Each structure stands twice: as structure tokens, then as C-alpha cells.
Amino acid sequence: MTDANDHPQQDAAVDDLPSRRTPPAVAVVDAQFPGNVGTISRAMKNFGFSNLLLIDPPELDPDGEAYGFAGHARDDVLPNATEISFDELVSDYHTIGCTAVTNENDRSHMRFPFSTPADLAERLPTVEAPTALVFGRERVGLTNEELAHIDEICAIPASEEYPVLNLGQAATITLYELRSLALDKDETQLPDLERVRADEATVDRLYDQWADLLEEINHPPEKREKTMRMLRRVYGRADLTEREANTFLGLLRRATERPAEQD
Incomplete structure (x- = not known):
């Protein structure tokens, strides 16, 4: 049996792994409206994400909707976005498809079971591969054919009566829940929340x-x-x-x- 103290340098390297990993990339597949790409860029900027991947994007005019909706993300996240193909996305990244799951099970859904964003926040720090959060089209999301090539899916808990979210809303909620993967506590605008109890x-x-x-x-x-x-x-x-x-x-x-x- 080997004592953990026998390899202090190796243990230190293991402890450092999470801090060396980059936050997940954000991939948007075939968005129809430039404003949604801008909204997602802004949410990325809000919560510390920077690597935006675009698959079949609409035209992103610097004087148009995308840049208008992007806020300060117009300065870095949006102009630095990378346009790639869907095949490149699934080949180069561990992909997590963000989709509404409407009470489907292992017999009727292309990918099952699913994770919530909160589940991913706990589990993704242990995933060694480059990771991408994948958001689909405004009207139909990701197709079954695309889901068949994606590694896993994520769904936001919502009302059973109406679980479908707007593309920009879904991305914002997901990135907020995963902010701990991109921001340290001392990198937010909030003050120290630890309370000092009276003696x-x-x-x-x-x-x-x-x-x-x-x-x-x-x-x-x-x-x-x-x-x-x-x-x-x-x-x-x-x-x-x-x-x-x-x-x-x-x-x-x-x-x-x-x-x-x-x-």
C-alpha cells in the first residue's frame, strides 16, 4: 500500500488539475436570429465564459442585432467566435446538448438519462476532455440526428405544462448555473457572503x-x-x-x- 505522502509532487499536480482546465465552450447550432447569438454572448461575458462556437450562424453584422444585444461581449466574446461544422464540434469536444426533455424515457428519447445544469456544475470539473455546451435552433432545438452524435444532454427543470424556453433564456440560465466552472468566488461583484457571528x-x-x-x-x-x-x-x-x-x-x-x- 502506498502512502499519499510518498508522491507529494504528483498529488499537487492532481490537486491543480481543476484550475488548469478551461471553462466549457458554448456552441450554437444554426441560430436563425442574430439577436439570440448576441444574447448568448452577453450571458457568456456575465458568467466568465469566452469560447463561442458557431455552427451555420446567421450573418453577424457589427452594426446589427447581434452586436446590439451583446453588451460588452461585443468587444471580445462575439468578434472572437469561431465558426465550425457540426462534425468538427462532435469530433473535438465532449458535447452536452441542452434541450427540453418533456417527460420522455429511455425508450423514446435519443439520449437518456439527462442532467440538470446543477448536476453538471458538480460533475464537469472531473471531465478531462474539452467540453462544449450545445444549444440548438430557436424553433426545434437540436434534431434527433444531432442528438444521436452528442455525448449527453442537459435540461433545465421547468413547468411540466410548458418546459420549453427561449434560446437566449435557456443559455443564460445554464451558464449562470455553471458559473463556478468559469469564475472564482472572488471574481464576482458580490461581497464576501461569510457572516461573522457575534462572539x-x-x-x-x-x-x-x-x-x-x-x-x-x-x-x-x-x-x-x-x-x-x-x-x-x-x-x-x-x-x-x-x-x-x-x-x-x-x-x-x-x-x-x-x-x-x-x-
Whole structure:
């Protein structure tokens, strides 16, 4: 049996693999409307994707709809798009066809089972091959013949009554769910979401202040223990910050002092 510490350099290389992989490419097959290509380019820019592949695209006039819909992606993602054939796409990439699945099963669908975008976000970091997310036409999506050559499919969970999404919407939702493959947490505009919980001494003072208030307002003695237990559960779930705890302390202290002031 080999100890993992026997090969520190090899282990480090394995650990580094996800960071060296490039995000999936985005392939659009036979889009009919330039605006949808622009919308997909913009979504790619929003969520950190850059490699746009176009199969039989419409004309993309720099003064037309595609560039108008692309936002800042008109500066890099859209003009750097690569036009390739469908055969080249399935030959060079591990392909994931994004399509609506309408309650079909292994007997009636060309590719089954399917993954959701959230499933892919967890699994794709372990896929070694270059990967492409493939979106089809506005009206009919990907044909059965195309799906037969694609490696797997992905579907967005939606209403059973109407699961079909607009091409631009489908791409935007999918890329949002997969943003962790292209963006690190410190590369988004959101601040650090980790909350700094108030220290235990402050929280304990809060509980003491509640106990003082219950006594001051003559809360029935036989109910105080149960009330304090409930308050601990509520505050425990809330993970109060230092500022929140101190604000409550001030309010409770004032509430406790008021009856004495009135007397």
C-alpha cells in the first residue's frame, strides 16, 4: 500500500488539475436570429465564459442585432467566435446538448438519462476532455440526428405544462448555473457572503438581558425557562452579527429600564 505522502509532487499536480482546465465552450447550432447569438454572448461575458462556437450562424453584422444585444461581449466574446461544422464540434469536444426533455424515457428519447445544469456544475470539473455546451435552433432545438452524435444532454427543470424556453433564456440560465466552472468566488461583484457571528460573550449578555426583562415585566416564573429556551433556538438559527447583537442589547436594556423609570 502506498502512502499519499510518498508522491507529494504528483498529488499537487492532481490537486491543480481543476484550475488548469478551461471553462466549457458554448456552441450554437444554426441560430436563425442574430439577436439570440448576441444574447448568448452577453450571458457568456456575465458568467466568465469566452469560447463561442458557431455552427451555420446567421450573418453577424457589427452594426446589427447581434452586436446590439451583446453588451460588452461585443468587444471580445462575439468578434472572437469561431465558426465550425457540426462534425468538427462532435469530433473535438465532449458535447452536452441542452434541450427540453418533456417527460420522455429511455425508450423514446435519443439520449437518456439527462442532467440538470446543477448536476453538471458538480460533475464537469472531473471531465478531462474539452467540453462544449450545445444549444440548438430557436424553433426545434437540436434534431434527433444531432442528438444521436452528442455525448449527453442537459435540461433545465421547468413547468411540466410548458418546459420549453427561449434560446437566449435557456443559455443564460445554464451558464449562470455553471458559473463556478468559469469564475472564482472572488471574481464576482458580490461581497464576501461569510457572516461573522457575534462572539459567545456578547450573545450570553443578550440572553442575560432577556432574563432581566422577563423578570422586570413579571413574566410567569414557571414559563421563563421555556421562553428562554425558545429565544436561544431563535437566536441560534439567526447567527447574529456583533452589530445585530449589540443593537438588540441596547433595545432590551432600554425596555428593562423603562418600568423602573416609571416607578
